[in-house]
């Protein structure tokens with residue numbers, strides 16, 4: 285099977301140009317750093333469209349599939365517009381994400397509202413904008429959603445989020461499908477959930493089940509098993525309550541290649557497993573093949589993004605024979621290393637010709653000892669003023685960024701065909717205090 289983008293560390297068109305600098309899609313990264321400043325998030329449109337297309341191709345043999353990009357991985361209006369034009373809908377989990385896709389003129393019918401504690405205001409906002417599906421997570425929400433739908437005189441199509449009891453081998457914080465999870469109905473609770481909806485909620489229409497087993501997944505069998513659980517449960521509910529549940533949302537989770545040690549399956553491989561499981565299990569449980577929803581996030585935007593930093597100070601720790609270099613960003617623009625111990629690959633973007641490699645630890649600039657971006661990485665004699673390119677930062681970097689230490693959030697540029705455009709402006713000091721009230 286051919287490689288897909290999630291199996292690469294670098295964006296599709298990354299190379300050294302004639303100046304010896306790194307470039308992506310014809311844009312020299314050193315020039316980008318000069319023009320826009322650092323830290324700088326860079327998104328490559330070519331890689332983004334390539335992976336979107338890889339997903340579409342991989343599932344093209346299955347006629348009823350809705351690709352819903354998981355907005356939590358990266359949500360900006362420009363990215364939403366590009367992915368929507370490429371045929372994607374959206375998984376959204378907050379009023380802010382709903383607002384952003386609406387701002388990008390996304391057709392709300394192609395959005396699913398997920399989350400374990402949606403507020404009344406957010407649900408109202410979603411229904412008023414005619415959101416396609418709400419994935420109902422718990423008993424509290426069944427009642428709340430029905431009340432709001434009644435008030436707005438609407439019938440809302442819903443999915444029931446279930447916990448399929450599948451354990452996958454990823455970081456504990458990003459595992460979601462195991463039994464002790466804050467998300468969704470336990471399989472022992474689905475009967476009561478369905479009965480409550482059928483008896484008490486005239487304004488809700490159940491379309492099917494939804495599950496998500498975790499993130500940064502490298503295994504394929506877990507998807508096969510998850511789908512079996514969903515199909516078996518769908519069939520059981522259909523028979524018991526005389527329903528015709530015809531939709532199945534299997535969530536996201538496909539992993540990407542942060543370092544050489546990561547070996548995620550290709551998009552084609554994961555599609556093959558998913559489609560085989562649907563075929564096998566629909567036959568086994570005698571169910572018509574459902575409309576499939578998938579919600580990839582990280583694998584869509586992760587590899588397309590890099591972050592550029594400028595190297596500033598450095599420090600030797602003679603006792604441990606160790607060298608730190610510090611960059612002008614860190615845990616506020618990418619909390620993943622300090623939060624999950626996530627690993628990254630990086631290179632010096634400016635020309636280092638034949639300079640020797642040196643083992644260093646890349647520290648962030650924030651006031652925490654844990655603000656280390658990359659431990660023990662080999663870089664070509666890093667010096668003050670060099671531009672460091674950290675790969676695979678397109679997912680869960682900007683979306684999880686903060687203003688810790690009142691440091692401004694970086695800008696984001698989109699590169700394509702030797703052209704670069706700002707898609708997120710760098711925050712300003714005035715913006716930092718614009719909501720401050722002095723008493």
Ligand code: LLP
Pocket residue numbers: 354356357375398458460495496498499500535536537538579580581582583620624679680684
């Ligand atoms: N669908 C649902 C219901 C989800 O909860 C998630 C991710 C996705 C889809 C997308 O999963 P993906 O394809 O991106 O793996 N902040 C963590 C990741 C948290 C994922 C939460 N849910 C990280 O930086 O690794």
